[in-house]
Amino acid sequence: MGLQLLKAKTAAVSLAISGLVLSSCGIANAPDSDVFASEVTVFRSPTCGCCALWIKHMEAAGFRVKDEVTEDMAAIKQQYGVSESLASCHTTVAAGYVIEGHIPAPDVERLLSEKPDVVGIAVPGMPIGSPGMESGNYVEPYTVFSFDEKGATSSFAEHL
Numbered sequence: 001m002g003l004q005l006l007k008a009k010t011a012a013v014s015l016a017i018s019g020l021v022l023s024s025c026g027i028a029n030a031p032d033s034d035v036f037a038s039e040v041t042v043f044r045s046p047t048c049g050c051c052a053l054w055i056k057h058m059e060a061a062g063f064r065v066k067d068e069v070t071e072d073m074a075a076i077k078q079q080y081g082v083s084e085s086l087a088s089c090h091t092t093v094a095a096g097y098v099i100e101g102h103i104p105a106p107d108v109e110r111l112l113s114e115k116p117d118v119v120g121i122a123v124p125g126m127p128i129g130s131p132g133m134e135s136g137n138y139v140e141p142y143t144v145f146s147f148d149e150k151g152a153t154s155s156f157a158e159h160l
Contacts, residue, residue: 040099040108041066043076044090051090054102054132061105063094083151086122097121102130107144107157118146121156130159 040058044051046069055065070076076091080098088101095112098120111121122145123130129139144157 039064039066040092040094041068042090042092043068043070043073045069045073046071048089050102050126050132052132053134054090057131058105058108061109063105063108081119081147081149081151082122083147086124086145086147086153088123088126100124102126102132103144104131104157104159111146111156116146118148121146122153127159 040063042051042055042058042065044055044067055067058065073089073091077087077100080091080093082091082098082100086100090101092099092108094108097111097118099108099111100120100122102123103121107121123142124145126133127140127142128135130142139159141158141160143155144159145153146156147153
């Protein structure tokens with residue numbers, strides 16, 4: 001009886017330690033909680049297939065996505081201050097930032113964790129190979145630009 005009790009206690013302690021180790025690993029590897037604190041809202045046309053693929057990319061990266069289908073993307077872009085030179089097919093809003101186009105999830109995570117003093121970030125057009133625009137192994141080089149209220153831009157990330 002004493003040996004069985006010792007084995008049971010050892011098993012219980014082992015399970016408790018395993019649980020602590022696993023939960024600590026999860027905490028250490030968890031993304032910055034501020035990054036995922038708010039819902040990401042994507043505005044897109046009902047006929048845009050690449051927008052749906054970008055949404056899947058974001059969800060796979062751990063973002064919660066609210067998909068807003070609209071017929072008037074021009075009004076959305078105007079509302080959020082996206083100039084024609086920065087425009088793409090979908091506009092996303094997250095934690096007070098505008099995220100325009102096919103931006104990789106790590107760039108969005110960086111924006112939301114660093115919290116720069118900008119209106120948002122944008123990938124103009126629809127570069128082949130960007131998230132949602134995949135075409136085999138071919139990737140067109142593209143720049144993710146940050147932009148401010150006056151429309152001034154600067155390079156936020158380069159994808160070559």
